[in-house]
Amino acid sequence: MALRAWFTRSYTQPGAPGLRALTVAREEWRQVTQDLAAAGGRLVALWASRDERGAATIRGTFLAERRGLVLSLQLADAEAPYPGLVDLFPAAARMQRALADLSGMHSTDPDTRPWLRHAAWPQSYRPLTDPRPLLPAAEPEIDPYEFLRVEGEGVHEIPVGPVHAGIIEPGHFRFSVVGEKVLKLEERLGYVHKGIEHRFTELPILEGHRLAARVSGDSAVAFSWAYCQALEGISGVEIPPRAAWLRALCLELERIANHLGDLGALGNDAGFAFGLAQFSRLKEHLLRATQEALGERYLMGAIVPGGTRADLADSGARRLAICVRELADEALTLRAIYEEHAGVRDRFTGAGAVAPELAARLGLTGLAGRASAQAFDLRIDLPCEPYAQLTPATIGRSEGDVAARVAVRFDELQESCRLIRRICEAVPTGPHLAPVRVPADGAVGAGLIEGWRGPVFVALEAAASGAIRRCHPHDPSWQNWPVLEHAIIGNIVPDFPLINKSFNLSYSGHDL
Amino acid sequence: MLKTLRQIASIGIVTEQPPQADESLRIRDGLQDRIRAVLGRALCIRHVDAGSCNGCELEIHALNNPLYNLEGLGIRFVASPRHADLLLVTGPVSKHMQVALRRTYDATPDPKLVVALGDCGCAGGIFGESYASFGRVSQVIPVDVPVPGCPPSPTQILEGILAALSLSPARTASAGERT
Numbered sequence: 001m002a003l004r005a006w007f008t009r010s011y012t013q014p015g016a017p018g019l020r021a022l023t024v025a026r027e028e029w030r031q032v033t034q035d036l037a038a039a040g041g042r043l044v045a046l047w048a049s050r051d052e053r054g055a056a057t058i059r060g061t062f063l064a065e066r067r068g069l070v071l072s073l074q075l076a077d078a079e080a081p082y083p084g085l086v087d088l089f090p091a092a093a094r095m096q097r098a099l100a101d102l103s104g105m106h107s108t109d110p111d112t113r114p115w116l117r118h119a120a121w122p123q124s125y126r127p128l129t130d131p132r133p134l135l136p137a138a139e140p141e142i143d144p145y146e147f148l149r150v151e152g153e154g155v156h157e158i159p160v161g162p163v164h165a166g167i168i169e170p171g172h173f174r175f176s177v178v179g180e181k182v183l184k185l186e187e188r189l190g191y192v193h194k195g196i197e198h199r200f201t202e203l204p205i206l207e208g209h210r211l212a213a214r215v216s217g218d219s220a221v222a223f224s225w226a227y228c229q230a231l232e233g234i235s236g237v238e239i240p241p242r243a244a245w246l247r248a249l250c251l252e253l254e255r256i257a258n259h260l261g262d263l264g265a266l267g268n269d270a271g272f273a274f275g276l277a278q279f280s281r282l283k284e285h286l287l288r289a290t291q292e293a294l295g296e297r298y299l300m301g302a303i304v305p306g307g308t309r310a311d312l313a314d315s316g317a318r319r320l321a322i323c324v325r326e327l328a329d330e331a332l333t334l335r336a337i338y339e340e341h342a343g344v345r346d347r348f349t350g351a352g353a354v355a356p357e358l359a360a361r362l363g364l365t366g367l368a369g370r371a372s373a374q375a376f377d378l379r380i381d382l383p384c385e386p387y388a389q390l391t392p393a394t395i396g397r398s399e400g401d402v403a404a405r406v407a408v409r410f411d412e413l414q415e416s417c418r419l420i421r422r423i424c425e426a427v428p429t430g431p432h433l434a435p436v437r438v439p440a441d442g443a444v445g446a447g448l449i450e451g452w453r454g455p456v457f458v459a460l461e462a463a464a465s466g467a468i469r470r471c472h473p474h475d476p477s478w479q480n481w482p483v484l485e486h487a488i489i490g491n492i493v494p495d496f497p498l499i500n501k502s503f504n505l506s507y508s509g510h511d512l
Numbered sequence: 513m514l515k516t517l518r519q520i521a522s523i524g525i526v527t528e529q530p531p532q533a534d535e536s537l538r539i540r541d542g543l544q545d546r547i548r549a550v551l552g553r554a555l556c557i558r559h560v561d562a563g564s565c566n567g568c569e570l571e572i573h574a575l576n577n578p579l580y581n582l583e584g585l586g587i588r589f590v591a592s593p594r595h596a597d598l599l600l601v602t603g604p605v606s607k608h609m610q611v612a613l614r615r616t617y618d619a620t621p622d623p624k625l626v627v628a629l630g631d632c633g634c635a636g637g638i639f640g641e642s643y644a645s646f647g648r649v650s651q652v653i654p655v656d657v658p659v660p661g662c663p664p665s666p667t668q669i670l671e672g673i674l675a676a677l678s679l680s681p682a683r684t685a686s687a688g689e690r691t
Contacts, residue, residue, distance in 0.1 A: 120607030120644055127643050134643040162612050165591035167559045167572050170609060192563045194606045195644035211638050217567025217663065261573065274516055280577035281526060287574070298567060300662060337515050508565045511606075 003035045003064060010069060015233030015460075016226075016448035018382040019061075019068040029058075029073045030083050039064045042363055042376070043089035044448070045457045045474035046096065048103040050129055052442065052463070056105060058082050061446065061457055061474075066381050070446055070459075075105065084109030091363045091479045098512075102128045102197065116190040116511060119143040127198050128470075150176035150184050158493065162191045166497075169507035173496075180492040185485045193511040200471035205231060205438060205462055206305055208471060212458060213300045215473045216509030221247070221254040222451025223458065223473055223509075224303040229384065229447030230460035231305050234439035241428040243307030244385040249320075249423045250302045252416040253290055255452040256324070257283055257298075259409045259416075262504050263331075266406055267338065269498040270347035278334055282327055289323035292316060307433035321424040328417040335410050348403035352487040352499030356398055364483045366454015366476045368503050371408045372400035378450035390419055402502040438466040453477065453506065475509030527581040531667050533674035540656045548677060551597065553586040555677060558596035558620065562613045562652075563645060564603030567663040568630040572600065574666040587673065593617075598625040598676060601653070604632040604639045605646040617653045625676045627657045629669065634658040 010020035024032055041064030048058050056078035060071045075082060084107035085092040096107040097115035104126035106112065114123070121127065121134055150157075155178055162170035172188035196215060200208055212227035213220040225247050232239060239247075260283040267275020287297040293316030294302055301309055338344050354364060359372035369376060375396045379387040395411045397404035439445070441464040449456050454476030463469035484503050488496055559572060575582040582588070590596050593616045605613055617626070628649035631637040635658075636647030649655050659672035 118608045125643070162609065163560055163593075163616055167569055167589060169561045169564070169566055169569065170612065191608045191612070192561065192603065192606050193608055193644050194563045194604055194639045195642040196639070198642060198644070199639060214565040214567065214638055214662075217565035218570060220567070261570070274520070276576075277578050278519065278523070280574070281523070281579065284574060284577050284579050297665065298570060298663060300567065333515070333519065337519065340515065506566065507561075508563075 003039045006032050006035060007067060007069070013068070013070045013446050014443070015230045015446040016068070016382070017384050018066065019070060019446055019448065021070045021072070021444075023072045023074065026073065026076075026083070029071070032071060033060070033062070033085055033088050036062045036064050036069070037088040040360070041065075042365065043085070043091050043479075044068070044455060045459070045472065045478075046085070046092055046099060047459065047472040047474075048099050048105050048128075049461055049470040049472075052469070056103075058099075058105060059459065060085070061448075061459070063376075063382070068382065068448065078105055081106045081108045083107070086111075089363060090361070091482060094482065095478060102126065104129055113146060116193045118145075118190055120193075127195060145188060147174045147186050147188070148184070154178045155183065171507050175493060175496075177493060180494070182488050182491055182493060182496070185488045185496075187481055187485060189481065189507060190511050192508050196512040197470075197472060200468050203468060204466050205460070205468050206436065206466060208460070208468055209304060210301070212471075212473060213303070215512070216475055216506040217298065217300070218258055219254065219451045219453065219456060219475065219506065219509060220298060220300045221250045221303060222449045222456040225251065226447030226449040226456050226458040227460065227471070227473070228303055228305050229449065230445030230458050231439065232436065233447070234443035234445035234460070234462060235305075235437050237306060237434055237436050239307050240431045240434055241385070242430045243432045243434070245423055245427040246308045246312055246432055247303055248386050248390065249312070249420060249427070250294070250299045250308070251449065251451070252419050252423070253286070253320075254299060256327070256413050256416045256420075257286055257290075258452045258504075259413045260286065262501065263334075263406065263409055263413075265501050266348075266402070266498065267344060269501050270344045272338075272341060272344050275334070275338065275344075282330055286323060286327060289319050293320045304433070305436040307431070311432045312427065317424040317427065321421050324417040324420045328414055331410065331413055338406070345403070347495070347498060348406055349401060351402040351495050352491060352502060353399065353401040354483055354487050355400055358486060359400060359483070362483045362486065363479050365479045366450075367408055367412070367452065368405060368480050368483070369454065370396045371404035373398035378448060378455050382448070384449070386423075390422060392419060402498060405502040438462075442469075451476070453504070454480070473509075473512070475506050477505040477510045480505050481510060526578050527584055528579050530580075530585055531671050531674070533678040534668075534671035535675050535678065537657045537659060537672050537675045539658065540654060551677065553677060555587045555598055555673070556590045556596050557587065557598045557600050557673070558590055558593045558616065559600045559602070560613055560616050562601050562603045562609040562633075562649065563606035563639070564630065564632065568602040568633075571663045571666050571669060572602075572629070575669060580666050580670065582670070593619040594621065596620050596624070598627060598673070599653075600627050600629055600673070601649045602629045602633055604636045604641075605649055605652045607644050607646065610646065610652055613652055625657070626653055626655045627659060627672050627676055628655045629659050629672070630664060631660050631662045634660045637662065
């Protein structure tokens with residue numbers, strides 16, 4: 001069956017624009033995903049939930065042909081394995097393992113090692129579906145995790161982490177090397193798993209955006225907007241035009257704040273401390289202007305159900321417009337310095353390259369994807385308001401190396417500064433907040449927002465009287481972490497910090 | 513090269529005055545005063561993310577920007593707990609980070625200070641305690657100075673770090689409520 005036929009059978013998915021929903025039978029689950037893969041589709045997220053009667057459902061969100069599809073597969077027997085998708089969408093591997101750790105359903109795919117579960121809870125305990133609280137265990141054991149071993153003469157392993165030698169999040173990297181050259185990298189994540197999905201079920205549905213903003217602190221706007229989009233979809237609320245524009249302002253401010261931080265850190269990792277000093281100065285100016293205009297340096301509380309918490313005064317709009325104009329000019333000066341610096345250019349060019357074919361096969365997404373010719377941006381391809389009116393420019397490179405990921409950041413920085421100036425000039429007048437009702441029991445909403453790393457997805461299922469039955473936040477780092485393992489192959493160990501930084505993936509947003 | 517030098521010269525020095533220690537934050541004393549007197553403000557910090565959302569890390573990074581210029585005060589971040597005087601711990605402590613945090617603490621030479629950062633480090637924050645989280649840092653290692661905020665601003669972080677360092681006479685003078 002062609003993809004079109006599946007879409008014809010589908011119905012509207014409340015939440016993000018362009019999303020459809022479809023419930024399929026067990027034998028159809030592979031057929032529809034095969035058709036999605038054949039059409040060059042992307043896997044966005046994979047998770048499981050149980051309805052009010054306890055019936056288990058596997059859900060997956062996919063994007064293809066400028067549309068989205070939220071697939072549901074109801075399991076008659078939650079203990080029997082459901083059909084795995086790793087051969088079609090390699091990024092499904094870790095999502096399926098995490099799903100087994102948290103919800104207890106297993107796929108037919110061969111890698112059955114735990115992923116998010118270390119020693120904190122036993123395999124028999126399923127945090128998201130077990131009604132019993134977990135009894136406190138004695139001292140946690142060191143869990144036995146099997147890394148794939150590389151064997152041969154002169155091969156040795158370098159274990160790194162979870163505590164890293166810098167101000168960064170924790171995770172474990174196992175390098176197999178010969179001399180300085182990396183033969184294989186295997187990641188072990190899950191160290192900052194703090195039970196976010198379980199915590200959502202303890203919050204009122206009108207309060208969940210506060211937790212969503214803290215799934216990954218550097219993507220607070222993207223996650224809280226995606227959460228609110230899902231909630232507003234199932235509450236039947238249309239946010240005022242001004243609210244949509246102000247949300248876009250926040251999202252672009254978040255994007256350039258992160259890009260400025262990364263551009264400085266990447267210069268530093270290439271041995272050019274000047275870059276860190278300059279870009280961190282620019283970032284501080286931006287954060288102060290953001291605080292003056294919107295009341296926060298980091299916009300943890302800016303997006304609320306129905307609109308935005310604060311309105312933007314004319315003086316704040318002027319302040320931001322001037323700040324980003326200066327910033328865009330200074331960034332151009334610094335870009336020229338980076339590009340003319342022989343040492344920086346030498347470290348950036350060719351390091352950690354991901355060829356476009358590999359990027360497509362593995363599903364590399366977001367900013368890193370755009371540096372490897374994966375021209376996909378929700379703001380352009382599946383725009384929510386106000387992006388259809390703002391028309392962001394398409395940005396991309398095809399080299400797929402550190403230099404390309406740096407270039408995409410420089411280009412996106414200019415484009416986001418342009419969008420911010422446009423918003424500050426043309427933001428519609430009117431209210432910035434609409435009232436939001438509690439959604440109906442059992443309603444399922446989906447939010448999808450292009451955060452600075454890539455597509456941020458939130459699935460939200462309402463329970464009775466304003467409670468949350470299930471909320472699944474998904475960071476694009478899930479797709480991109482496995483690609484980093486490929487990007488490092490054949491590079492030298494000392495280039496890993498630089499290559500890793502050029503992706504700058506989230507640990508907290510992934511570990512949940 | 514000329515462009516780089518021109519940029520450095522045209523921007524000049526942008527470092528601002530540091531804040532004073534916020535003595536009201538200190539709840540415990542990891543250092544004796546005579547050691548503090550020797551240390552002065554020369555302090556080595558090891559940061560440990562024990563479960564943070566990465567928000568606090570962004571503001572810790574800001575401390576190193578030229579406006580706050582932490583190194584200008586003699587305070588710097590180091591790569592190993594073996595080199596550290598102070599652990600700066602963020603996040604609710606996830607159960608999966610308990611062992612790593614405990615080992616990092618044990619690897620830090622005595623006498624040592626611990627600053628717990630953010631609403632999560634101070635009290636568990638929005639994540640609280642669960643099957644996967646211990647909540648506050650002091651559930652796992654002793655804490656000298658908790659610094660609340662979500663995330664705390666660079667100035668607030670610096671006030672907390674300086675409070676961990678300052679001598680007790682000043683502390684007794686302004687102990688109690690934040691003024």
